[in-house]
Amino acid sequence: MTAYEAVKVRLDPTPRQERMLASHAGAARFAYNLMLSHVRRQLSLGERPDWTMYAMRRWWNEWKDGIAPWWRQNSKEAYNSAFEWLSQALKNWSDSRKGRRRGRRVGWPRYKSKRTSVPRFAYTTGSFGLVDGDPKALRLPRIGRVHCMENAARLVRGRRIVRMTVSRRAGAWHAALTVERQPGTHPTAKARRRDYPVGVDLGVKTLATLSDGTVFPNPHAYARSQRKLRRAQQTLSRRDRDANHGRGSNRRRKALDRVRRIHARIAAQRADRVGKLTAWLAATYPSISIEDLNVQGMTHNHRLAKHVLDAGFAEFRRQLEYKTARTGARLHVIDRWHPSSKTCHRCGTVKAKLPLSERVYHCDKCGLTMDRDLNAAINIMVAGSAPETLNARGGDARRPGSSEATQTPVKREPSGRANAVRLGAVPGNRGM
Numbered sequence: 001m002t003a004y005e006a007v008k009v010r011l012d013p014t015p016r017q018e019r020m021l022a023s024h025a026g027a028a029r030f031a032y033n034l035m036l037s038h039v040r041r042q043l044s045l046g047e048r049p050d051w052t053m054y055a056m057r058r059w060w061n062e063w064k065d066g067i068a069p070w071w072r073q074n075s076k077e078a079y080n081s082a083f084e085w086l087s088q089a090l091k092n093w094s095d096s097r098k099g100r101r102r103g104r105r106v107g108w109p110r111y112k113s114k115r116t117s118v119p120r121f122a123y124t125t126g127s128f129g130l131v132d133g134d135p136k137a138l139r140l141p142r143i144g145r146v147h148c149m150e151n152a153a154r155l156v157r158g159r160r161i162v163r164m165t166v167s168r169r170a171g172a173w174h175a176a177l178t179v180e181r182q183p184g185t186h187p188t189a190k191a192r193r194r195d196y197p198v199g200v201d202l203g204v205k206t207l208a209t210l211s212d213g214t215v216f217p218n219p220h221a222y223a224r225s226q227r228k229l230r231r232a233q234q235t236l237s238r239r240d241r242d243a244n245h246g247r248g249s250n251r252r253r254k255a256l257d258r259v260r261r262i263h264a265r266i267a268a269q270r271a272d273r274v275g276k277l278t279a280w281l282a283a284t285y286p287s288i289s290i291e292d293l294n295v296q297g298m299t300h301n302h303r304l305a306k307h308v309l310d311a312g313f314a315e316f317r318r319q320l321e322y323k324t325a326r327t328g329a330r331l332h333v334i335d336r337w338h339p340s341s342k343t344c345h346r347c348g349t350v351k352a353k354l355p356l357s358e359r360v361y362h363c364d365k366c367g368l369t370m371d372r373d374l375n376a377a378i379n380i381m382v383a384g385s386a387p388e389t390l391n392a393r394g395g396d397a398r399r400p401g402s403s404e405a406t407q408t409p410v411k412r413e414p415s416g417r418a419n420a421v422r423l424g425a426v427p428g429n430r431g432m
């Protein structure tokens with residue numbers, strides 16, 4: 001089973017390389033839009049277009065000299081990546097329409113606009129990747145050796161690179177390298193430090209509270225960025241949206257750039273703390289229980305939704321899944337109807353209501369007084385490591401499945417990369 005991981009590197013291109021990167025991304029956008037209009041025309045003529053990537057490539061190779069005589073300026077990979085993305089987008093649309101795809105309805109692919117779409121292209125074949133003897137560089141076919149802000153070789157750690165996606169976000173070019181993961185070879189696999197199970201409560205006031213009392217506070221830098229973001233958004237809302245024939249004033253565009261930059265910084269901060277926390281958890285505990293927070297269901301409650309999304313739960317779970325698979329720790333994902341914050345961990349009494357503002361859990365029955373998040377973390381640990389214990393204590397046992405620790409389900413991705421996510425709780429994977 002091959003599994004993959006992404007390694008992200010910020011590029012530091014010369015002005016000439018930057019123009020070439022933009023040209024490649026523009027070529028991908030051109031090819032995407034051209035092919036989309038071609039498929040559309042075929043459909044409107046009552047034909048049944050073949051929208052596999054291979055069919056698109058064939059059509060392009062037949063017509064490119066006439067339609068885009070400049071195509072040689074860019075690597076053929078730029079065009080191919082556009083066809084791969086469009087082919088996937090059309091498949092998603094078609095599957096969604098026929099009810100073969102779960103989740104939100106997927107609409108007809110939209111044309112990529114020069115102003116609003118993220119400039120992007122990818123390499124999947126050819127001699128792209130690391131440069132021998134130059135760890136802070138990447139080789140991009142047709143563009144050359146591009147200097148990086150980070151040590152790319154160290155991040156890749158000798159793993160095979162199968163794909164390189166280049167994109168521009170918040171004004172900077174990045175390369176995302178898809179590398180093959182080598183399970184069990186992670187350096188943290190041998191250094192497990194604690195021998196008891198743990199429950200993790202992802203929090204509002206704190207990033208995470210563990211059942212053994214360990215608390216991960218939110219970094220101050222994060223709160224500062226949040227304040228900056230709020231101010232930048234206020235400025236943006238004051239700027240003229242209708243100037244320049246609906247394109248917005250120049251001052252508005254500047255304010256928008258600033259909001260985007262702060263968003264990018266917050267995302268980076270979030271990625272950093274989620275990455276560190278999950279790595280530490282997977283390396284420290286033999287068994288980890290978390291709650292399955294259904295973010296979509298929670299978006300009805302705006303206040304809570306903001307916090308849950310802030311904590312980056314989906315990313316937290318995804319990283320914990322593959323990191324526990326590496327270190328051999330077991331991961332239990334608790335049913336999301338399990339009332340972890342409302343249940344007293346000592347006597348099992350369930351409160352009918354517990355507003356988010358109440359930071360301390362106080363049990364009217366047994367008198368327990370405890371930090372709300374810690375009480376929740378203990379309940380999560382108990383539910384994950386010994387489901388029957390909770391029932392015996394009278395935790396809400398009548399609702400079917402309410403206290404069961406469910407193992408993480410296999411995530412099947414529609415793209416066919418079914419093996420991209422490994423289970424954290426695979427039996428026989430406990431390299432303790």
Ligand SMILES: [Zn+2]
Pocket residue numbers: 344345346347348349363364365366367368
């Ligand atoms: Zn109690």
